[in-house]
Amino acid sequence: MVMAGYGTAAVASWALLSRFEMLSLVVILSLTMSMPPMIGRFIGEGNLESIDRLVKSDTIFILALQTGFAFLFILLAKPLSALMSSDSHVQELLITFFKFVPFCYGPLGVCMLIVSVSNAVGQPKVALWLSIIRLFVLYLPAIWIGAEFAQVQGMYISIFIANTLTGVVAWHLYKKCMETISGTLNPIALS
Template sequence: MILLMSFNLVDTFFIGLLGTEPLAAISFTFPVTFTIISLAIGLGIGTSAIVAKANGSGNKEESKADGQGALILSFILVIMLAVVMYNLTDIIFSALGATQDLMPLIHEYMDVWYIGSVFLMLPMIGNSILRANGDTKTPSMLMGGTGLINAILDPILIFGFGPVPALGIQGAAIASVVSWGIGLLIIIYILTVRKKLIASQLVKFSELITIGRKILKIGLPAAGANMLTPIAMAVLTAIVATYGTAAVAGFGVGSRIESIASLVVLALSMTLPPFISQNFGANQWDRVFEAYKKTTKFVMICQLVIYLALCLLAGVIAFAFGKDDPEVMFVIKLFIWTMPLGYGLQGIIILTNSSFNALHKPMFALVLSVIRLFVFFVPFAYLGSHFFGLIGLFVGGVIGNLFTALIAYRWFVRTLETSIESNKVIAEQS
């Protein structure tokens, strides 16, 4: 996960060296690129679930067919989404608040990124297939290799080297696409030749429809919940854009720092659900409750430590990413001093979402995401911005996370209590 997040962070660092306008342009792209990544995450969750279930029942042929179907479905969906968004680039980014002088820079980056998005999507689905078959090492090594390639190509293509011309912000997109493309070739080789985890013959259309329904039944609610985040970020970006280009640049850096600072939460959100699902299936409700309580407590303590560390390093981080513009540096520091204070609360919300999915209640998770982003987080941030400026926006976001975390924790506890009582009644009747 660290390596996956490094793509955006490395791009942001090198693009920041080009100046404030390129940094602002790349900051505007984050909600849009994360929309496609959210679709990949949701499809990966659905893929992993159906492939693992087939493996668990001993049906290897079904598992291989499901894996191939998942890759084909993902290819079709990402192409469709990329084409639509490519043709709506000006409309989307104008709505986000991007000025006309930034549009050429945004096109330089996004036109290439859209073309290469399929090279990002398919390796993520391939990694889900590997994990569903018990292999977590290969995906990590693959992401590490592609991340290293991206980091090497970034400065070469952005600033030029020898016969390679300086391509600026477009070079960052090309570096990412090339690294993803190499990753795609490797993952296809591993799945088809080395491990033989996908069907060798093309699945029939009727079978593809069946597989697609199975994946989307699980993956769409998960993708929908994930896609709400970039939508909310798009709204916040539009609000921040009213404060100027430097504010957008600083906010973009802060958003990428948030991805790294929340890695512990994101990692636990992947490991807690299998534990809960296993004990849910065994009716070990005490273990489910204990795991949830201890994990949320750990996250609060851990994120507090991370917040304090970020505060100490705020000046260093601001200088590294915005040293050519004092205003950008100020916004970065302002972000770090306020927003990470709510990451522990945000962690409770994320873990509650994952736990609802583990209890086979994906709609609960989706509703909680809607409540968090559009009842509390965005409205509180908007009100804070309206009355107190940029600092009010950041503080409003923290307050929104506080209210949602309280609701999420109580909702999950009540759900567990209801499930325990229902099982007691069933046990007494039997």
């Protein structure tokens, strides 16, 4: 709704960028689907250290991969925008997007990973709260505030900030979640 107020070029760029975002996050989505079986096995063994190692290594991988992609997108911003649209105004909006938003896909990926991990360790409330915080506390208000102060560019900067904060909150909730489950696992299984 906010983007529609900036005209057809803004709406067109948003539609293209939504598809781009899904393609950028496909590796993370595959990780989030493959984690629960491994985590379930580790929980059955009472092996929280392996869960923690797995989550930490996946987090490092996600952050490194998405940061690499973000720099690549900056280098290829002009040809990518020309490939995505022939309209010059849409291309300008796409180039602006590539300067900011791809850098927050790493923290967003961490959030997605922690939602999956929380469900896998039997803490669905953590996953639910994290999803609510991301969308209603950080993302949507950030878009509105960014648009109020700096229109479309402000929205992109706000999305970057909101998704980065989401990653930080997700990591904090993950640590709390691990503390909670470490107290509930059977001490015999841990030895």
